[in-house]
Amino acid sequence: MLLQSGHDTHHKQSFFSTYIWSEDHKMIGKQFMFTALLMYAVGGLLALGVRGQLGWPETAGKFINPIFGWSGDKVPGEGYNMLFTMHASVMIFLVIIPMLNGAFANYVVPLQIGARDMAFPFLNALSYWTFVVALLVLVSSFFVEGGAGQGGWTSYPPLAEKQWSPGLGQTLWLNGAFLAGASSIMGAVNYITTIVKMRAPGMSFFRMPMTTWAIFITAILQLFSTPVLGSALLMQTTDRVFGSSFFLPEGLAVSGTAVMGAAGGGQVLMWQHIFWFYSHPAVYIMILPAMGIVSDVMACFARKPIFGYKPMIYSIGAIAGLGFVVWGHHMFSSGMNPFLAMGFMVSTMFIALPSAVKTFNWLGTLWGGQITFSTAMLHALGFVTMFVIGGLSGIFCAATSVDMHIHDTYFIVGHIHYVLFGGTTFGIFAGIVYWFPKMFGRHMNEGLGKLHWFITFVAFNCVFFPMHILGSQGMMRRVADPYSYEYLKPMLGLNRFMSISAFVLGGAQLIFMFNMLWSMRNGKKVESDNPWKANSLEWQTPTPPPHGNFPGAVPTVYRGPYEYSSPQVAEDYLPQTTKLPGDTA
Amino acid sequence: MMLRFPKVLALVAAALTTVGVFAQAPQTPAPTTGETYWLPPRFSDAFVPVAIDDLWNKIMVVVIITSIVVYGVFLWCMIAYRKKDGKKAQYTHGNHTLEIVWTIIPAGILVWLAFAQMPAWREMKVPQEFPNEANQVRVQIFAQQFAWNFRLAGNDGKFESYLPAKASADAKKWLKENTEGGVDNPADPTAPGRIFADAIATMPKLRNSGKYWDAADDDDVISAGTLIVPANRVIRADLRSVDVIHALYIPSARFKQDAVPGKPMDIHFTMTTVTHTLDPKDPTKLVAKYSQDVWSDGQKLEGKSQDFYLEIACAELCGGNHTKMGAKLFVLSSEDWDRWNAAMSSKMLGENDRRNDQNIWRLWNNQDKVRPWEKLLPPAPKYPGE
Numbered sequence: 001m002l003l004q005s006g007h008d009t010h011h012k013q014s015f016f017s018t019y020i021w022s023e024d025h026k027m028i029g030k031q032f033m034f035t036a037l038l039m040y041a042v043g044g045l046l047a048l049g050v051r052g053q054l055g056w057p058e059t060a061g062k063f064i065n066p067i068f069g070w071s072g073d074k075v076p077g078e079g080y081n082m083l084f085t086m087h088a089s090v091m092i093f094l095v096i097i098p099m100l101n102g103a104f105a106n107y108v109v110p111l112q113i114g115a116r117d118m119a120f121p122f123l124n125a126l127s128y129w130t131f132v133v134a135l136l137v138l139v140s141s142f143f144v145e146g147g148a149g150q151g152g153w154t155s156y157p158p159l160a161e162k163q164w165s166p167g168l169g170q171t172l173w174l175n176g177a178f179l180a181g182a183s184s185i186m187g188a189v190n191y192i193t194t195i196v197k198m199r200a201p202g203m204s205f206f207r208m209p210m211t212t213w214a215i216f217i218t219a220i221l222q223l224f225s226t227p228v229l230g231s232a233l234l235m236q237t238t239d240r241v242f243g244s245s246f247f248l249p250e251g252l253a254v255s256g257t258a259v260m261g262a263a264g265g266g267q268v269l270m271w272q273h274i275f276w277f278y279s280h281p282a283v284y285i286m287i288l289p290a291m292g293i294v295s296d297v298m299a300c301f302a303r304k305p306i307f308g309y310k311p312m313i314y315s316i317g318a319i320a321g322l323g324f325v326v327w328g329h330h331m332f333s334s335g336m337n338p339f340l341a342m343g344f345m346v347s348t349m350f351i352a353l354p355s356a357v358k359t360f361n362w363l364g365t366l367w368g369g370q371i372t373f374s375t376a377m378l379h380a381l382g383f384v385t386m387f388v389i390g391g392l393s394g395i396f397c398a399a400t401s402v403d404m405h406i407h408d409t410y411f412i413v414g415h416i417h418y419v420l421f422g423g424t425t426f427g428i429f430a431g432i433v434y435w436f437p438k439m440f441g442r443h444m445n446e447g448l449g450k451l452h453w454f455i456t457f458v459a460f461n462c463v464f465f466p467m468h469i470l471g472s473q474g475m476m477r478r479v480a481d482p483y484s485y486e487y488l489k490p491m492l493g494l495n496r497f498m499s500i501s502a503f504v505l506g507g508a509q510l511i512f513m514f515n516m517l518w519s520m521r522n523g524k525k526v527e528s529d530n531p532w533k534a535n536s537l538e539w540q541t542p543t544p545p546p547h548g549n550f551p552g553a554v555p556t557v558y559r560g561p562y563e564y565s566s567p568q569v570a571e572d573y574l575p576q577t578t579k580l581p582g583d584t585a
Numbered sequence: 586m587m588l589r590f591p592k593v594l595a596l597v598a599a600a601l602t603t604v605g606v607f608a609q610a611p612q613t614p615a616p617t618t619g620e621t622y623w624l625p626p627r628f629s630d631a632f633v634p635v636a637i638d639d640l641w642n643k644i645m646v647v648v649i650i651t652s653i654v655v656y657g658v659f660l661w662c663m664i665a666y667r668k669k670d671g672k673k674a675q676y677t678h679g680n681h682t683l684e685i686v687w688t689i690i691p692a693g694i695l696v697w698l699a700f701a702q703m704p705a706w707r708e709m710k711v712p713q714e715f716p717n718e719a720n721q722v723r724v725q726i727f728a729q730q731f732a733w734n735f736r737l738a739g740n741d742g743k744f745e746s747y748l749p750a751k752a753s754a755d756a757k758k759w760l761k762e763n764t765e766g767g768v769d770n771p772a773d774p775t776a777p778g779r780i781f782a783d784a785i786a787t788m789p790k791l792r793n794s795g796k797y798w799d800a801a802d803d804d805d806v807i808s809a810g811t812l813i814v815p816a817n818r819v820i821r822a823d824l825r826s827v828d829v830i831h832a833l834y835i836p837s838a839r840f841k842q843d844a845v846p847g848k849p850m851d852i853h854f855t856m857t858t859v860t861h862t863l864d865p866k867d868p869t870k871l872v873a874k875y876s877q878d879v880w881s882d883g884q885k886l887e888g889k890s891q892d893f894y895l896e897i898a899c900a901e902l903c904g905g906n907h908t909k910m911g912a913k914l915f916v917l918s919s920e921d922w923d924r925w926n927a928a929m930s931s932k933m934l935g936e937n938d939r940r941n942d943q944n945i946w947r948l949w950n951n952q953d954k955v956r957p958w959e960k961l962l963p964p965a966p967k968y969p970g971e
Contacts, residue, residue, distance in 0.1 A: 369675070405841065
């Protein structure tokens with residue numbers, strides 16, 4: 001094939017084309033990774049601001065207000081709204097999605113399928129730089145009059161409309177999210193094309209590693225759902241900028257004065273339907289690739305074929321498919337048609353099924369394995385154990401009538417963090433530690449890595465498990481001072497414990513950052529191109545892989561990626577490229 | 586795919602589990618009033634909150650059993666399958682029998698849960714029969730940034746305040762001169778309210794005079810931030826919002842409903858535990874039966890103890906002062922409430938000056954729209970006077 005010939009004899013690249021406008025998927029992957037890690041620090045600090053306020057509502061303002069230039073001793077309500085709105089937006093749009101579907105998708109997918117690069121390298125670079133613009137737009141909103149968006153990352157109108165959120169911040173939030181979505185779509189097009197068209201000889205679909213499968217299905221999800229979010233964001237933008245009223249009904253008033261200048265006739269709930277039509281699939285966009293990464297890491301460190309390879313893929317497919325018809329479970333208390341809620345409840349109950357199947361398959365992978373507890377494996381095991389809690393707490397939320405009590409409380413916050421932090425973030429750490437030797441030719445320090453994992457695992461549970469208790473006791477989310485309610489006054493002690501744990505959790509992330517940066521220069525050098533003795537193609541290339549990935553011809557694939565402990569060979573692994581007598585591609 | 590004997594056995598077992606839970610499913614869960622464990626104290630033993638707590642406990646049992654199984658197997662793997670030198674792992678790609686079993690059993694449990702939650706939801710959203718009108722108390726709840734406004738109909742059972750028909754002669758004259766058709770334009774039944782509201786909003790002189798209102802028979806009991814209801818009667822409320830989305834949340838009754846602007850909600854809940862009695866000398870004054878310490882397991886919070894009231898919270902982010910948008914809920918016995926209502930209602934009669942600072946109610950009629958699925962409900966009588 002034309003795309004796969006003569007790519008490795010490239011001309012010399014300048015600094016600019018190597019590090020800035022690089023069209024090499026590996027460099028773009030690293031760019032996404034470092035940018036997302038930087039934003040992980042920003043999002044984390046915002047979360048600490050939220051926790052500070054909830055732990056010490058009387059005094060937190062003394063530390064937080066000077067940073068943002070807010071007046072007074074206490075954190076203003078608007079300021080608190082800004083903190084959690086931007087925490088969620090940064091973590092979702094600028095950390096998790098670009099990390100999974102930018103960094104890992106870019107770095108790992110072409111290597112795993114035996115492609116020399118992405119199908120559209122220019123589009124790939126454009127996707128990264130669009131993401132950077134989105135980042136700048138979102139972050140710049142802190143510096144405009146009135147501050148950043150304050151309507152929550154869900155930005156429900158009418159609160160997010162200009163009559164109630166007059167500042168420029170909300171418009172910038174809309175535009176930033178729109179650009180991040182555009183970047184996502186560009187990436188998704190690239191991954192789908194690359195995976196469908198550019199697999200190495202012998203790399204059939206059912207010989208692809210789980211990471212590639214997960215990213216493939218996620219890219220399809222992104223391609224179908226992100227444009228819908230884009231339309232919602234555009235509609236709210238025209239509401240705010242041009243005075244349309246997609247989401248404004250008649251007869252509203254601001255501080256007792258009737259809203260003038262809005263035509264009315266809009267539907268408030270329409271935003272929620274359109275927004276969640278994207279944002280529920282987005283939850284799976286934020287977890288499926290991590291599931292893929294964890295599957296790869298677990299099979300490698302248990303030295304065992306993945307248990308139920310095809311059911312795992314079908315489960316991801318089922319989650320993605322059902323993910324499109326469950327959005328209404330975010331709206332059980334919104335007053336939408338109660339019969340519709342029954343349908344959403346049933347589909348939500350059923351989406352728990354493929355998740356359960358995946359969990360059991362991971363257990364099956366561990367059963368009878370030869371498990372090494374490396375840092376990457378510990379993170380992968382952390383993913384599985386925490387994801388179980390996140391999944392089980394989801395059953396409470398899915399039950400419509402129980403959800404009436406816990407909707408919009410900290411129970412939901414606990415649930416989402418068990419999935420996105422306990423799940424996805426551990427998956428991201430597992431992936432970084434696992435592929436770090438391939439990226440930089442050196443190992444991350446195992447001692448520091450395990451220390452980081454241990455503190456993160458313990459502190460994470462201390463921060464987020466009590467949220468279930470707070471929520472079931474009726475503590476609402478997004479309240480700056482819950483103790484203004486009598487029945488929530490006894491919650492202060494627990495909140496303070498969680499806040500202290502949150503600071504420990506935040507501090508532990510510094511260990512990871514240090515370990516990463518330090519190991520890039522000083523880590524133990526890899527002794528072979530395949531330090532983990534893994535099977536998939538990315539480990540059968542030089543370290544770090546050259547431009548074009550595979551020197552000489554693209555390798556031929558003879559088997560699936562999980563032939564660990566195969567009786568056919570003496571070693572406990574059997575790379576996809578090894579040709580045994582009788583093998584055909 | 587050939588089915589071998591153990592596989593057939595497993596399939597049968599799984600199918601039986603599923604049929605078993607299906608057979609259980611349509612039964613209504615028996616209301617229990619036991620310990621609520623994680624949940625806060627409950628002040629209503631009506632069907633819905635009891636069913637919610639009951640379902641919560643059932644899910645908790647499922648979750649705990651699942652956790653024990655999953656974490657048990659997980660820990661076993663961590664201990665038993667640690668790397669040993671020179672040994673290879675089991676070489677297997679899966680086991681269809683096992684996979685079928687662990688797909689069908691959770692599916693059965695989930696189907697059972699799906700059915701188990703329906704009775705409470707049906708009772709909450711589309712009750713098959715509302716109790717007769719005599720056993721209902723009609724309330725209008727109007728949410729605004731950042732307060733809950735409540736209106737009771739008073740002795741005569743009619744909501745009169747701010748109805749266009751009640752406009753004073755001054756106001757009618759002004760409207761006739763300044764609008765086409767004035768307040769009595771019958772062509773558009775929703776227009777008069779809005780025109781009237783706009784008139785009051787844009788005409789400070791009229792508003793400040795207090796004479797825009799002909800309130801001779803207006804005995805509505807209006808309050809901001811306090812709702813007083815009888816026990817064991819259905820509180821049937823019309824919930825609206827004048828600005829952004831709010832959510833009416835009563836943790837002690839497990840009740841929550843968003844107040845969506847432009848979309849009036851027909852909601853109902855029932856309280857059963859009496860929290861207050863009447864002052865024997867003054868039937869408009871309430872006496873608390875408990876102190877607030879009830880929330881902290883009897884542990885007195887220093888300086889925080891005060892007379893008890895139940896709380897209504899706003900659960901949907903509604904702006905900068907969202908956290909301050911609470912309201913108090915008092916529950917009287919049915920007889921006490923009748924006495925209180927009569928006393929308040931006669932006290933209110935003819936007193937319209939108080940409305941000047943509560944004129945949020947002039948915007949109430951602007952959102953007279955009916956949910957499209959309302960016709961699925963048994964026909965509800967219109968609010969008298971509307």
